[in-house]
Amino acid sequence: MSLMLPFRILLRKTALVWALMSLATCGAASPSTIKLTSGTWAPYLEETPSRGIIGQIIDEAFAEENVTVRWGFFPWARSYRLAQKGLWDGSAAWACTPERAPYFYFSDPIIPVRLAFFHRRDKPIDWTTLDDLRGLRIGLSRDYYYGTTINQAIADGILEADVARSDVINFRKLLAGRIDLFPIDVAVGRRLLVETFSNEDIEQLAVHPHVVYATQLRLLLSRQIPGNEARMKQFNLGLQRLNARGRVDAIMAEAAKDLPYPVTLYGDGPDPAECDFARASTPAPVNPTETGDIQ
Structure with a gap:
């Protein structure tokens, strides 16, 4: 009896160790899920199985880290606020701005976008600085960020802003x-x-190749x-792997085949330091009472 008791205890301990190891293995093998909001902004973000260029890149980057993405598509303003209030884990895709920094962690850059002016062919434009466009009316879409150059030109009275609910309305x-x-990404x-207007309408418009x-x-x-700070590190690691394999370039090249009448743009590219301020950002205070649906 004295020999059997320690042996039984040993068996129980061994079984417990194996059980804990099994649980740990199962947990590591089961992918976690992240909930992201977005709006429709083809070809970059679309409520389709591919999710558009950026959606596909985000899906594949998280998959590199065994994380699956659950998407919710909403109007852009609501998409932003659902993530801002913590009702969803995050949102895609946005520019890095000081106003957003207290509420969000920013990822590494996914892809660049370049805005240029669309105009009527019967009203051609040419410009070097926005002062060359003084007095013209510029259409803006609500809740979009157009950069400091356009914002300053409006504040200085160089351009007259007309805000609409959507790009289609503009x-x-x-x-x-x-x-x-x-101004819109080309x-x-x-x-x-192509998806919304007739060929007759399209022929009336042109895009100026100077990036604004x-x-x-x-x-x-x-x-x-x-846990979102750790999740962001996971995403950035996955994105780095995709870029190293050339996968991001391949996704963009495949999507570009379907775009009509390409135009060669010129002007400044994105500022490499545009998000440096976010490292020193102070998180916004949490308001626990704001948990209802956001319209």
């Missing part, structure tokens, strides 16, 4: 002559025109969600 205003200029503008604003789009993860 193109309609441009066709109707209610605005003179509409790939997005082309796709939107360039930035890198990034994933935002809410500072209110515990």
Whole structure:
């Protein structure tokens, strides 16, 4: 009996060790899930199985770290606030701005976007500085960020801003002559025109190749969600692996085949230091009462 008792205890301890190891192995093998909001902004973000260029890159970058993405598509303003309040884990894809830094962790750059002015062919433009466009009416879409150059030109009275609810409405205003200029990423503008407007409408418009604003789009993860800082590190590692294999370039090249009438742009690219300020950002205070649905 004295020999059997220690042997039984040893068996129980061994079984417990194996059980704990099995649980740990199962946990490591099971991918975690992250919930991200977005709006529709083809060809970069789309409510389709591929999710668009950026959506596909985000899916594959997280998959590199055994994380699956659950997407929710909403109007852009609501998409942003759902993530800002911590009701969803994060949102894609946004530029790095000081106003957003207290609420979000910013990812490494995913892809660059370049905004240029669409205009009517019967009202051609040419410009070196925005002062060359003084007095013209510029259409803007609500809750979009257009960069300091355009914002300052509006504040100085050089350009007259006309804000609409969507890019489609701005193109309609441009066709109707209610605005003179509409800045939009050129790939997005082309796709939107082809999918929404007639060939007759498209032939009335042109894009000036001078880039007015360039930035890198990034994933935002809410500072209110515990563990999001670590999740962002996972995403950045996955994104680095995709870039090292040339996968990001391949996704962009495949999507570019479907874009109509390419244009050669010129002007400044994104500022490499545009997100440096975010390292010193102070998180915004949490308001525990703001947990309801956001309209």
